[in-house]
Amino acid sequence: MSNRRKVQLQCPMPKLDFDVITLGHGSGGILTNQLLDKGVFDLLKNEILDQRHDGAFLEFDGRVAFTTDSFVVSPIFFPGGNIGDLAIHGTVNDLAMCGATPKYLSLSFIIEEGLKMTEFWEVLYAIKDACEQSGVQIVTGDTKVVERGKGDKLFINTTGIGELHPKADISVANIKVGDKIIVSDQIATHGIAIMSIRKGLEFETTIKSDTRYLNYIVEDLLDNFDSDVHLLKDPTRGGMATVLTEIARDTGLGIDIDQKELPIDDQVKGACEILGLDPLYVANEGIFICVVSADKADECVNLLHKHEHCTHAVIVGEVVDEHLRQVVLTSAIGGRRVVNMLVGEQLPRIC
Amino acid sequence: MSNRRKVQLQCPMPKLDFDVITLGHGSGGILTNQLLDKGVFDLLKNEILDQRHDGAFLEFDGRVAFTTDSFVVSPIFFPGGNIGDLAIHGTVNDLAMCGATPKYLSLSFIIEEGLKMTEFWEVLYAIKDACEQSGVQIVTGDTKVVERGKGDKLFINTTGIGELHPKADISVANIKVGDKIIVSDQIATHGIAIMSIRKGLEFETTIKSDTRYLNYIVEDLLDNFDSDVHLLKDPTRGGMATVLTEIARDTGLGIDIDQKELPIDDQVKGACEILGLDPLYVANEGIFICVVSADKADECVNLLHKHEHCTHAVIVGEVVDEHLRQVVLTSAIGGRRVVNMLVGEQLPRIC
Numbered sequence: 001m002s003n004r005r006k007v008q009l010q011c012p013m014p015k016l017d018f019d020v021i022t023l024g025h026g027s028g029g030i031l032t033n034q035l036l037d038k039g040v041f042d043l044l045k046n047e048i049l050d051q052r053h054d055g056a057f058l059e060f061d062g063r064v065a066f067t068t069d070s071f072v073v074s075p076i077f078f079p080g081g082n083i084g085d086l087a088i089h090g091t092v093n094d095l096a097m098c099g100a101t102p103k104y105l106s107l108s109f110i111i112e113e114g115l116k117m118t119e120f121w122e123v124l125y126a127i128k129d130a131c132e133q134s135g136v137q138i139v140t141g142d143t144k145v146v147e148r149g150k151g152d153k154l155f156i157n158t159t160g161i162g163e164l165h166p167k168a169d170i171s172v173a174n175i176k177v178g179d180k181i182i183v184s185d186q187i188a189t190h191g192i193a194i195m196s197i198r199k200g201l202e203f204e205t206t207i208k209s210d211t212r213y214l215n216y217i218v219e220d221l222l223d224n225f226d227s228d229v230h231l232l233k234d235p236t237r238g239g240m241a242t243v244l245t246e247i248a249r250d251t252g253l254g255i256d257i258d259q260k261e262l263p264i265d266d267q268v269k270g271a272c273e274i275l276g277l278d279p280l281y282v283a284n285e286g287i288f289i290c291v292v293s294a295d296k297a298d299e300c301v302n303l304l305h306k307h308e309h310c311t312h313a314v315i316v317g318e319v320v321d322e323h324l325r326q327v328v329l330t331s332a333i334g335g336r337r338v339v340n341m342l343v344g345e346q347l348p349r350i351c
Numbered sequence: 352m353s354n355r356r357k358v359q360l361q362c363p364m365p366k367l368d369f370d371v372i373t374l375g376h377g378s379g380g381i382l383t384n385q386l387l388d389k390g391v392f393d394l395l396k397n398e399i400l401d402q403r404h405d406g407a408f409l410e411f412d413g414r415v416a417f418t419t420d421s422f423v424v425s426p427i428f429f430p431g432g433n434i435g436d437l438a439i440h441g442t443v444n445d446l447a448m449c450g451a452t453p454k455y456l457s458l459s460f461i462i463e464e465g466l467k468m469t470e471f472w473e474v475l476y477a478i479k480d481a482c483e484q485s486g487v488q489i490v491t492g493d494t495k496v497v498e499r500g501k502g503d504k505l506f507i508n509t510t511g512i513g514e515l516h517p518k519a520d521i522s523v524a525n526i527k528v529g530d531k532i533i534v535s536d537q538i539a540t541h542g543i544a545i546m547s548i549r550k551g552l553e554f555e556t557t558i559k560s561d562t563r564y565l566n567y568i569v570e571d572l573l574d575n576f577d578s579d580v581h582l583l584k585d586p587t588r589g590g591m592a593t594v595l596t597e598i599a600r601d602t603g604l605g606i607d608i609d610q611k612e613l614p615i616d617d618q619v620k621g622a623c624e625i626l627g628l629d630p631l632y633v634a635n636e637g638i639f640i641c642v643v644s645a646d647k648a649d650e651c652v653n654l655l656h657k658h659e660h661c662t663h664a665v666i667v668g669e670v671v672d673e674h675l676r677q678v679v680l681t682s683a684i685g686g687r688r689v690v691n692m693l694v695g696e697q698l699p700r701i702c
Contacts, residue, residue, distance in 0.1 A: 023695075023699045024694075024695040026588075026699070026700075027588060027589060027693055027695065027697065027699075028587065028588030028589035028593055028693065029588075029589045029593050029632075029692050029693025029694060029695070029697075030691075030692045030693065030694050030695075031694075031695065032588075032589075033692065052601075053449060054418055054445045054448055054449065054584075054585075055416040055417055055418030055445055055446060055448070055449040055451070055513075056416065056417045056418070057414055057415070057416055057417075057449070057515070058414070058415050058416075058417055059413065059414050059415075060411040060412070060413070060415060061411070061412055061413075062410065062411070062412075063408055063409070063410050064408070064409050064410075064411060065406040065407065065408055065409075066406055066407045066408075066409055066455065066457065066490060066491055066512065067405055067406030067407070067457070067491050068457035068458070068459045068491055068492060068493050068508070068510055069459065069493045070459040070460070070461050070493050070495050070508060071495075072461060072495045072497050074501075094405045094406055095406060097405055097406070098404060098405065098406040098408070100406070104417065106417065106418070106419035106510050107419070108419045108420065108421040108508050108510075109421075110421050110423060110461070110506055139417060140417055140418050140419055141419060142419050142420050142421050144421050144422075144423045144700075145699075146423050146503060146699075146700060147699065147700075149500060150425075150502070150503040151501070151502060151503070152497060152501040152502070155461055155506070157419070157421055157459050157508035157510070159419055159457050159459075159508070159510035161417065161512070162406075164408070233405075234405075236379065237377075237378060237379030237380075237383075238378060238379035238380045238383075242379055242380050250403075281380075340381075341380050341381045341384065342378055342379065342380025342381065343375075343380060343381050343382075344374075344375040344378065344380070344381075344382065346378065346380075348374045348377070348378075348496075348497075348498065349377075349495075349497060349498075
């Protein structure tokens with residue numbers, strides 16, 4: 001609600017002839033033009049988008065990273081954000097994880113007929129805000145509308161291009177035995193925020209999604225530790241467990257994780273217990289895992305602590321020459337167990 | 352059916368533990384990995400995709416075009432193609448219309464739970480085929496699954512990057528009075544192919560969608576006529592009428608169109624009459640409109656005629672200094688009427 005009020009104050013919705021999105025808004029004809037002219041183009045305006053060609057013209061000199069993500073999160077509004085900022089942050093962060101500075105995004109909507117214009121406007125506004133904060137521009141887009149019952153309010157695809165950080169040398173191939181594994185902040189927050197609202201727990205908790213942009217933090221890390229940063233990964237769908245098992249699989253090495261080091265908010269931990277979820281498998285949006293040279297790990301953590309959203313950064317594990325291709329967790333009471341990749345679907349439509 | 356047999360012969364589906372796509376395939380966990388390893392990555396394999404990072408690393412030196420499109424066509428299989436090749440051709444052609452050589456595409460699926468794996472495989476195979484033919488590579492992707500009733504079998508987003516043709520100077524600003532308007536082939540074919548199958552006319556007609564790649568034709572045109580090619584547009588959603596009215600609006604000039612010159616297949620014309628549709632508003636996928644200098648227009652048409660899918664290329668109109676910002680059509684019997692942009696939705700979910 002406070003978000004909705006903020007939108008109304010800062011960027012009032014233009015007067016339109018319609019209250020809901022209809023199939024005609026996806027026709028490519030007059031209604032599409034009206035929607036774009038009075039909504040999307042005005043709000044997201046920048047020099048490149050204003051050219052309004054079918055494609056955007058960009059200039060590059062050197063290596064770029066290119067990544068895509070479709071967002072189908074349900075519900076589209078959740079504590080801490082909505083599908084709009086989630087879609088921007090998601091692609092911005094994927095570029096950051098490549099060691100790139102995010103620059104340009106495409107934005108494509110698949111709208112279910114009947115979506116309220118006020119809801120669409122709120123999503124658009126969150127997109128505008130997230131772009132400004134993370135320093136990216138929407139330069140091209142597309143809008144499709146499907147019949148009622150053939151979609152679910154709103155799906156968004158964002159695809160992004162970023163320029164590679166000159167000091168980045170991010171590759172699984174650089175990981176070696178002894179490397180430390182750092183997690184940048186508390187885990188499992190996004191997934192639990194979504195589940196709380198779906199399961200009706202939202203009035204008992206104040207858990208908000210951690211959806212946020214990570215690009216400036218990653219730039220700072222690369223500026224200072226360049227090739228000692230071996231790998232960056234954001235543990236979104238499938239959570240920490242899936243990302244760590246992927247690293248073990250792809251390096252052929254083992255990974256040791258210490259459960260008592262895993263940073264987790266007390267409320268999130270409690271909600272995991274109520275919902276019967278293992279926080280290692282719960283989705284995150286605003287944290288990342290960083291595999292770094294052992295001798296730089298403490299300095300990395302110290303640098304992360306200077307960033308607002310990394311105050312809980314901590315070394316949680318290490319790359320080892322044992323139990324190859326497996327992740328082994330030492331539990332809080334000292335037991336050891338193998339961590340597997342997520343089987344099946346723990347939390348559908350989390351992003 | 353013949354398409355399905357072709358798929359089975361040329362690229363047999365791998366043996367899998369599942370016949371249909373489930374929510375788990377969108378989890379980011381084991382099932383997602385299985386689907387990607389045994390399906391997508393194998394079929395679409397190339398050096399960049401094989402790196403399997405969250406993003407692709409590309410190298411550019413100079414100007415590029417960047418464009419996005421989401422495809423929600425219903426049904427996903429139609430005479431002449433399916434949502435897979437449509438999605439590749441659509442983005443390849445948008446890049447070509449920018450005067451760019453299409454190079455790299457991202458590919459993002461939103462799958463409705465329950466999609467048969469054989470159908471998904473057929474779509475994947477069409478994607479592979481279309482990529483090979485048009486000379487592009489899928490370099491990064493994403494897969495999401497939504498619950499039954501929250502999608503419609505399959506939606507696809509493709510976002511593409513192309514390198515600008517060195518001789519291209521495509522801009523509405525280059526259009527001047529006297530320029531000729533060429534259409535590259537017969538109109539209204541795609542929309543009528545889709546409508547025929549939706550309305551149960553498919554056994555009476557043999558109309559196939561014109562979905563196809565246009566990039567090599569456009570390259571040939573730019574190689575030979577460079578800056579005399581002022582604008583390229585593919586009249587997809589909203590058809591010829593919408594594209595022409597957009598050009599009139601954006602140039603501030605008038606456009607005259609001669610109805611008797613409009614190339615249209617007899618069966619398509621008949622189907623338009625049965626369905627009560629004006630072919631000017633019906634969607635196309637495999638044709639384009641080209642605005643060229645008057646003195647080069649005949650040569651352009653001659654060059655187009657050498658291409659298999661441009662044998663009906665013809666000058667259909669001209670840019671004029673009258674009825675500014677309006678398109679005026681001279682009918683076959685000599686009457687004149689203003690052509691407006693598509694109002695509402697003529698054919699929902701045509702692409």
